[in-house]
Amino acid sequence: MRLSSTRAHEPHQARRRGGVVLLLLSTLLAGVACAPGGSSHRPAAPTTSAASAATPAPSSSADNRSRAQEILSRMDLAQQAACVVMGNVPGTDPAPMRAMMGGGFSGFILMGSNMPATPDELHAMTAALTVDPGLPPLIATDEEGGDVVRLPWDDQPGADVLKAQPADATRVAFAQRGTLLAQSGVTVNFGVVADVAQSPESFIYARSFGTDPAAAAERVDAAVRGQAPWVSATLKHFPGHGAAEGDSHRMIPSTGMDLATWRAQVAPPFLSGIRAGAPIVMMGHLAYTAVDAQPASLSPRWHQILRDDLGFRGVIVTDDLDMLVDSGEPAYADEVADAVQSVAAGSDLVLALDGAGPDTAQKIADGLVAAVRSGALPAERLREAASRVVALRLDIADRSRGR
Template sequence: MPQSYVSPTHGSVGTMAAMRFPALLAALALALTACTPGAGSDADARAGDAASSETAGTVGPGADQPDRIGRVADFRELAADLVAQLDDAALAGAVVVGSYDGTDPELGAAMVRDHQLAGAIVMAYNLPEAPTPEDVRAVTRTLADSGADRGWRVFLGVDQEGGPVSRLSTAALDLPPLMAHGAADDAALTTSVTQAQGADLRALGFTADFAPVADVTIGAGDPAINVRSAGADPELVARTVEGAVAGYTDAGLASSAKHFPGHGALAADSHETLPVSDSSIADMADRDLVPFAAAVEADVPMIMMGHIGLPGAETTPATLNPEAYSELRDRLDYDGVVVTDALNMGAVTTRAAGAETVEAIRAGADLALLPPDAGASVTALQEALDSGELPRERLVEAAERVVAMQLWQEDASGLAVTVDDAAHRVSSFAEESLTVLAGECSFPEPVEEIALSGADAEDVAVFTAAAESAGLQIDPDAGLSVGIDGGSSDVLIATDGPWRAAGTGADTVLVTYDDYAAGFAAVARYLRGEAEAGGSLPVDVAGARPPGCD
């Protein structure tokens, strides 16, 4: 869940490995004979230029894609051949994902190229305000071109969960956080919506999304995860995570279940400090680990290690703790990429430049995400390799996993679903996830106009547009009052979770889990009597009296 960042330096770390691996690329071509052109091809570029947030073609939820799309492990042998030809500088860079300051993608491309990085993460600060899809594609095209001399794609990641963690703003499909999926509790529907999201992100030029959140939340006392989790029941979260992983895979995008071993029961935010769990990873087996086990079963390409202190290692984040990686590998039998949470977060205390990356890779990470200084990280990895502090086999193993994932993603993108009904999928999902906290599953006295209030002017504007498009008029003199996130009204809409909305006195309380247009349109249809609320509360809320609309 990367947020803040320190600008990396852009000085050269070593000689660029300008290798094109002709024989191995021929082998890759044979391995990909079933593929259509990938995201890096001219055909993909033309398709991307012509696309909006909905991509062309259609296929139903889950339509046999797992049978057509292989596993990351299938590419390990080819990856090993490619990695064996890397010099030390390229080997060190292959396990680092950096970030750059500002909106000039040439800075990011120089960072990736000069330090031979695995790739980059695109953050909101790399985009203009209210970006368009073409704004994003201009960035990802430039970054992708920075790795033209390697035998695999540049890793291009984004933190696009939906809801409060949506780095692409207006450029991407507008979706709520995972708690809305937990409210719908329909894995096939989650797969369908996530296919649409994944197809959208792939058309924007990304190879990976740092989602879904696999944490099981304790609710209001969980400041970092909260509505980003599917809910409080481990089995519900597991079903939702498995459906989401399937959707991303169907769309040809690498996903990342996060934040192992589980951040949802912690009362501190790792962006600011190191939260410490009272439970060992073994103690978490029946709760926090259940969704991660489901993600492994679904062949998730990546799992993100969280910044979480554990008993006996209270001052060491799991991202730097060898025992945490061993537990993930051995307990869950996971052999995919383990990526760190952002290494510039407050939970990772100050170290010498690059030292946090060496510690993470030595502990068992395969991919170091967003270190404070990507160039220093590559230098530190080389120095640790030279001194013997970092065993070569550990660095080679990490690089092989990362390269295999990128080879898999290129293959998967050629076989992936395409989606031309994204708006319909999201609209249907919005109704199925709309949750009645107080009131009835169908609005008892449908109306054609309402009086609307809300403290956030943008929310009021979005709701007004969505309501009017659904045939519901906004009139300050209307008999039914509707409030967004507070105020005295007949109907209350809660966009930021259900906890503060309980016991407000409103006759009807509706939870959308986010202030997204499709969710507001579902509320409008509910008030007009044209839709029922299909969601069930996925967390416990004191004082709530939900009717159970499932």
């Protein structure tokens, strides 16, 4: 995710690690099967003991999944394609934002340029984004705390401070953060960094919950549960930015780490957040070359691992696709082609900012339609993605009514 208008940029300073070993995570991860060396194409199912120890992975209610199918049955191909796109229009004028959302897009990401001076002004803006209150949009932002803050009035600590405090402090901070977001009309927080930093010098260290996988997992659990009554929490950047060093805003960070090592050192916070009920996971533009040479956001293998091994049943969203273009890699120079490949790989929602122009979201939706018609993207994959996104939007409507 682009980090413009954050409070500060990536300080590389050592901070004290904290936390305790999570026995449940050890049991769960022991059951995430992979072949020796992490090279098999299809993982085995988790062992019986691990499956019985795990809480069932959260997903939308059966009723909302059924309602989503009914809604999808009334959509044509173009509407389904728009349904899997989250876009952005710069500035604070609600009129062009509402015009964009009138195109049927499921979501809007609020960046720094979109933030007004007061909560009341933001609430008026987010209200303008809601075309159909019965099927509210995914109104998202990156509200991590610490170095990445969009709401100027959010004074709660981020991971840079919370990693050195008891896990309950994370729950309290994110409960307060979730309340602020909900009061402003934001429904999705791309704010739980589940990456495990490799060292205090890591690119992601200031934004992560530290270098200890178990301690980070405990705080990710707390962050998800703390904000759950208020906003839909998102885990990022799967499969883990800590092991793949480098700034993914300007390159494709890569690592040769194999699956067995990833499972022990990187996966625990993601699994913890999934079990805590996080309904969204963001795919990073990160290459674990021992698993797949492609970035995870475009990799069927990593989507399969997230679904089959970690048991995630919610919405998979890409990180900003414009970041792939900005990597300078010729293979990723076409944002529309990247979107098609990511949905084909298993993503349900593509994040399209305005890097390719103000109509980026529409270009991507049109590209998805063309890909289905050409056979490059299976129609059933697009429908599956749109169904998950619609079910999440219905869940958000239920949550709003229940408050």
